[in-house]
Amino acid sequence: MPQMTDERVRAGFARQEDLSLLHEVSMKTAGVSRLEMCIQCGTCGGSCPSAADMDHTPRMLFAMLRAGIREEVLRSNTPWMCVACYHCVVRCPQEVHIADIMYTLKGMAIKEKLFVDSTAPDFSQTFVEMVETYGRSFEMGLASRHYLKHFPMRLPGMMPMGLGMLTKGRMAMTPNKIKNIDQLHNILERAKTLEMTS
Amino acid sequence: MSKYIFYPGCSMESSAKAYMESLNTILEPLDLNLEEIEDWNCCGATEYLGLNLIPAYSLIARNLALAAKQMDGTKTVVAPCSACYLNLAKADHYMAERPALGDKVNEALAAGGLHYTPGTLDVRHLIDVLVYDVGLEKIRSKVVRPLHGLKVAPYMGCMLPRPDYQHRWSDHERPTELDDLLRALGADVIDYPLTTECCGGHMTQISPETAFELIRRLVADADERDAHLMVTVCPMCQMNVDAYQNEMNHFFGTDYHMPILFFTQLMGLAFGKQPEELGIGVEMVSSRNALADIGVEVPVTQDPSAPRKKDEGLPMPRRWTKHEGKEVVK
Numbered sequence: 001m002p003q004m005t006d007e008r009v010r011a012g013f014a015r016q017e018d019l020s021l022l023h024e025v026s027m028k029t030a031g032v033s034r035l036e037m038c039i040q041c042g043t044c045g046g047s048c049p050s051a052a053d054m055d056h057t058p059r060m061l062f063a064m065l066r067a068g069i070r071e072e073v074l075r076s077n078t079p080w081m082c083v084a085c086y087h088c089v090v091r092c093p094q095e096v097h098i099a100d101i102m103y104t105l106k107g108m109a110i111k112e113k114l115f116v117d118s119t120a121p122d123f124s125q126t127f128v129e130m131v132e133t134y135g136r137s138f139e140m141g142l143a144s145r146h147y148l149k150h151f152p153m154r155l156p157g158m159m160p161m162g163l164g165m166l167t168k169g170r171m172a173m174t175p176n177k178i179k180n181i182d183q184l185h186n187i188l189e190r191a192k193t194l195e196m197t198s
Numbered sequence: 199m200s201k202y203i204f205y206p207g208c209s210m211e212s213s214a215k216a217y218m219e220s221l222n223t224i225l226e227p228l229d230l231n232l233e234e235i236e237d238w239n240c241c242g243a244t245e246y247l248g249l250n251l252i253p254a255y256s257l258i259a260r261n262l263a264l265a266a267k268q269m270d271g272t273k274t275v276v277a278p279c280s281a282c283y284l285n286l287a288k289a290d291h292y293m294a295e296r297p298a299l300g301d302k303v304n305e306a307l308a309a310g311g312l313h314y315t316p317g318t319l320d321v322r323h324l325i326d327v328l329v330y331d332v333g334l335e336k337i338r339s340k341v342v343r344p345l346h347g348l349k350v351a352p353y354m355g356c357m358l359p360r361p362d363y364q365h366r367w368s369d370h371e372r373p374t375e376l377d378d379l380l381r382a383l384g385a386d387v388i389d390y391p392l393t394t395e396c397c398g399g400h401m402t403q404i405s406p407e408t409a410f411e412l413i414r415r416l417v418a419d420a421d422e423r424d425a426h427l428m429v430t431v432c433p434m435c436q437m438n439v440d441a442y443q444n445e446m447n448h449f450f451g452t453d454y455h456m457p458i459l460f461f462t463q464l465m466g467l468a469f470g471k472q473p474e475e476l477g478i479g480v481e482m483v484s485s486r487n488a489l490a491d492i493g494v495e496v497p498v499t500q501d502p503s504a505p506r507k508k509d510e511g512l513p514m515p516r517r518w519t520k521h522e523g524k525e526v527v528k
Contacts, residue, residue, distance in 0.1 A: 030251060030299055031292040049396050053408050081408065084244050085396035086360035090370040099361075106248035120404040127245040131257070135239040137208040146403060154406075157448075161441055161482065168480040170213045179237045183310035184260060190309035191256040194302050198252065 018068040025065055029097060029104040037094040038062045044088035044098055054078045058088060058098050061105075074114035079105040080121075119150045132188060135178030140171050200331065203265045203275045203319075204232035207282035207433070208240050213441075214433030216477025217278060220462040221324070223471045227340045228332050232276060235265045241285040244400055255299060256306040258289040263312035265319055278324040278462075280357040280432035281399075287321040291363040323358055325431050325461065326366055329375045334382045342470040344384025348492045351390040351425035352376040353416065353458070355435045359394055370394070376461060380429060383468040388423045392416055397438040410446045413439055417446070417456045426488035428458040436460060441482050457485035467494060 019036075026035045038059070045057025055076045056064065064073045079102040088098045106124070109115045126145055130138045143162070147155050165171040178184065210218040225232065238261050246254040265275050277283040293300035294316035304313055328337065354376050359367040367373045371394055380387045395416060398409030416439060420428050430436045439458045447453055459481065466476040467489075473496045478485060486496040 028251065030247075030255065030288070031295045049412055050401070050408050053405065079248075081405065083356075083396045083399045083401055083408075083412070085356035085399075087356070087371075087394075087396075089361045097361075100247075103247040104251075107250055110249060123400065123404050124245040124248050127243065128249055131240045131242060131246065136211075137240045137243065139209075139212055143403075150404075151406075157445070161444065164482050165213065165441065168482075170215060170480055172212050176208075176211060178239050180310075183312075184239055184257075187256050187260055187306050187310040187312070188253050191253040191303070191306035192250070194306055195250050195252040198302065 017066075019066065021068045021070050021073070022065050025101060025104055025108070028108070029100050031097055031100060033101055033104075034094060034096045035062065035065070035101055038066075038096050039094055041093060043091050043093065044096075047087040047091050048082075049085060049087070050081045050083050054081045058082075058102075062096075062101075071114060074105065074109040074112055075116055076105075077116060078102070079109070080115065080117070122146070122149065130175070132185075134175045135181050135184050136176045138172075138175035140173060141175060199229050199231050201231045201233060201270075201272045202327065203268050203272060204234045205238055205241075205261060205265065205275055205277045205282060205286060206234060207277060207279040209279060209433035209437070213437050214279070214460070216480050217433060217436070217460040217462060218477075220460060220466045220471075220476040220478075221278060223466045223475050224462060224469060227469055228328070228336065230327075230332065233268060235261060235268060235275075238264060241282045243281055243285075247285075251299070252302050252306060255289050255293070255303045258285050259293065259303045259307055259314050260310065260312060262286060262290060262319060262321075263307055263314040266314055269319070273318065274320045274322055274327070276322055276324055276327050278431075279434070280323065280355050281434055283321065283323040284357045287363055290316050290319065290321055320364075322366065323431070325358075325375055325379065329379055330366075334378055337379065337465070338382045341383055341468045343468055345380075345386075345464060345468050345492060346384050347386060348464075348488070349386045349388055349424055349426045350380055350464070351388055351420035351423065351428045352380055352393055353390065353420075353428045353430045353435060353439075354393045355430065355432045356394050356396045358431060376429065376431060379461065380464065383464055385464065385468075388420075388425050390420065390423065390425070392419050397432075397435040398442075399434060399438070402438055402442050406445070407449070409438065409442065410449045413442055413446045414450055414452070414454075417443060417454045418452075420456050421454055425456070426491060427485055428456055429461050429464060430458055431461055436481075443483050455483060457481055457483045457488050459485055473497065 026033045040059055042059045045051050045059050051057050056078050061078050082102040084099050086099050110121050115121050123146055127142055130142055242254050242257045300316055307313055354373055359370050359373045377387045396412055398412040401409035436458055463476045463478055479496050489496055
């Protein structure tokens with residue numbers, strides 16, 4: 001009953017709904033996100049193993065998306081605390097692609113530089129730089145760079161594990177590079193241009 | 199001989215070498231031929247998807263496009279890592295579900311002279327192929343050293359049975375594939391309700407306290423149920439539960455000792471292979487005692503924190519034992 005909504009808005013009982021943020025997030029998500037279908041049941045938060053460490057449960061975050069409060073949403077640590085275990089995804093009665101929406105929100109927060117703690121965004125970026133350079137992940141380079149920047153005090157404590165992994169041949173000192181790295185670079189460069197224009 | 203296209207994934211070359219080594223030993227008895235994707239690249243793990251969309255999916259799709267070129271009597275791509283499996287399956291699924299995404303990804307692939315039509319390949323995990331293609335009967339028939347008396351906690355992990363785009367698993371939260379396979383090896387499979395709970399994934403790197411709690415739950419539950427060891431199907435799960443167990447213990451003041459092995463290592467053992475061939479002994483939480491109970495002797499590997507055993511080498515300061523404060527006689 002849209003007419004009734006308008007009357008309520010005119011009378012000052014309600015705010016005109018602005019769903020642009022909701023649609024933006026939905027459109028930027030891979031696949032059909034079904035974000036608009038959320039019925040606010042809270043099954044997601046109740047199924048989440050890391051909800052205790054989140055600023056907002058996924059349900060709250062989706063309500064905030066619907067309310068269009070962009071900055072609060074993108075500053076929330078919730079997407080960064082998502083462990084991508086897909087428990088919420090298989091339990092959601094509306095089949096919302098919750099984990100993929102979290103990926104979208106991370107990307108938006110990075111682009112708009114709205115994250116509060118840079119540990120996770122930096123980790124993603126370092127990982128991706130390694131992959132873009134070599135075509136394969138490089139654990140040794142990744143771990144050492146990441147720990148030096150974000151957990152330097154934990155480095156001494158990590159030494160036995162790092163040494164163990166090295167001596168047991170479970171961590172390579174040098175990266176593996178794919179043969180056709182130029183092809184990968186061309187693909188990614190084109191993909192990045194497409195991302196900007198989409 | 200059944201042929202499959204194989205996507206190993208980065209960790210099979212490093213942290214999960216034992217998985218690769220043990221997998222290699224069971225291929226022949228099971229008549230499996232895995233043909234590696236020529237010049238495959240990293241799937242981006244859980245990191246690239248959080249940065250941007252089209253590059254992330256293009257990175258994954260390059261592998262699918264290369265794999266499609268190698269289709270010769272088979273359209274199945276097998277991945278041994280749950281994260282790789284999910285990423286490949288996800289790209290295949292979403293490129294079809296959102297044709298706009300599929301088109302853009304293909305536009306990017308074209309810059310490298312590649313193309314992938316979603317739906318061309320079947321993306322499956324190694325254990326899926328072993329249980330449903332090879333079959334438990336055949337696996338059981340190859341067992342020469344049944345693992346009787348070895349109490350194992352079957353740890354399936356989260357990214358394998360979920361979100362399950364192609365409905366391949368018996369259940370999303372309590373799938374029984376791993377249990378069935380381990381039972382076929384003769385192992386004593388315990389009831390392990392946390393089987394598909396998360397190991398923390400990349401949280402060990404960005405919010406360690408969150409990860410430690412998730413690892414603690416898994417290890418504590420397996421320990422409470424008297425498991426000798428946990429069994430995994432994923433390099434990430436193995437890494438988190440194994441390599442971070444010590445730190446987790448330190449954080450909570452606990453002293454759990456719960457080894458975690460790959461299911462292929464146990465298959466190898468049951469097939470009569472030697473622990474050395476199976477990469478047993480390179481885990482950080484040693485499975486030596488657990489396996490000694492069933493008469494398997496694991497070779498001792500040099501523990502970096504243990505005193506040096508050799509006389510030769512560079513001169514080092516003398517070591518003192520903690521208890522006596524006396525000089526250690528070499």
